[in-house]
Amino acid sequence: MVNKPRDLGSAHSGFKDWYWQRLSAVVLAVLLPGAFILLWCVYTGALDQFGLLDWLDSFVSRLLHTLLIVALIVHAYMGLKVMIEDYVHAGLRVLLIGSMLVMMSLFGMWWLALIWAWGG
Amino acid sequence: MAIKHAPLSPRLSIYRWFPGMVASIAHRGSGVVLVLAVPCYLWILHGMTGSPQDFDAAVALLHSPLGRLGLWLASVALIYHFCNGIRFLCLDAGWGESRDLMRNSARVVIGIAAAASAALGVLLW
Numbered sequence: 001m002v003n004k005p006r007d008l009g010s011a012h013s014g015f016k017d018w019y020w021q022r023l024s025a026v027v028l029a030v031l032l033p034g035a036f037i038l039l040w041c042v043y044t045g046a047l048d049q050f051g052l053l054d055w056l057d058s059f060v061s062r063l064l065h066t067l068l069i070v071a072l073i074v075h076a077y078m079g080l081k082v083m084i085e086d087y088v089h090a091g092l093r094v095l096l097i098g099s100m101l102v103m104m105s106l107f108g109m110w111w112l113a114l115i116w117a118w119g120g
Numbered sequence: 121m122a123i124k125h126a127p128l129s130p131r132l133s134i135y136r137w138f139p140g141m142v143a144s145i146a147h148r149g150s151g152v153v154l155v156l157a158v159p160c161y162l163w164i165l166h167g168m169t170g171s172p173q174d175f176d177a178a179v180a181l182l183h184s185p186l187g188r189l190g191l192w193l194a195s196v197a198l199i200y201h202f203c204n205g206i207r208f209l210c211l212d213a214g215w216g217e218s219r220d221l222m223r224n225s226a227r228v229v230i231g232i233a234a235a236a237s238a239a240l241g242v243l244l245w
Contacts, residue, residue: 042168083152087128
């Protein structure tokens, strides 16, 4: 029985990455299908603009969208980071991961501002 | 210099193709599609919460050939990533780790995604 994770690698943070990747996955598994169902309802005409705003223009919806964006950014950052680490050599790697994190943070803040403003 | 040119892990060209390996690669592929699709989702949603003209334009965009292709691609990617993600979580929890179960569960998620892509394709065209 191993109580503590061993062999964390040179950065000593592998377990934390692994844990956050799974935690955000569970949040996304609950929330992201809802987002797609909303989009499909508008596509098929089941929801018109008033119907859509009834769903979006509420405190709970804004809160859930905020949670969705945060989980998305954590999950996408971790996932793309692993891919870059697998396929990109060391020099370019740091630049790519760093600029990805900056872009995702900016995108996230911009979208939080929009989410809390939409529907007026 | 030898280290700089050392091959990086997953060396795609030398592996034999197995269902589990295909499932893992497809998980990465669908993940990248979703990373690109989510900004589009939020952008479309932003249009839909604007003026009635913005809403109509966003709906028209969704119904355009490009919009439908995007909706199809993103939805298939979501369904696959969702199913295989649950498979990964089960494997992490220690369920289904035997070689046969891993292969068969990979076949099941790939099958679900194939069926969903066909069904959504019929729905959209």
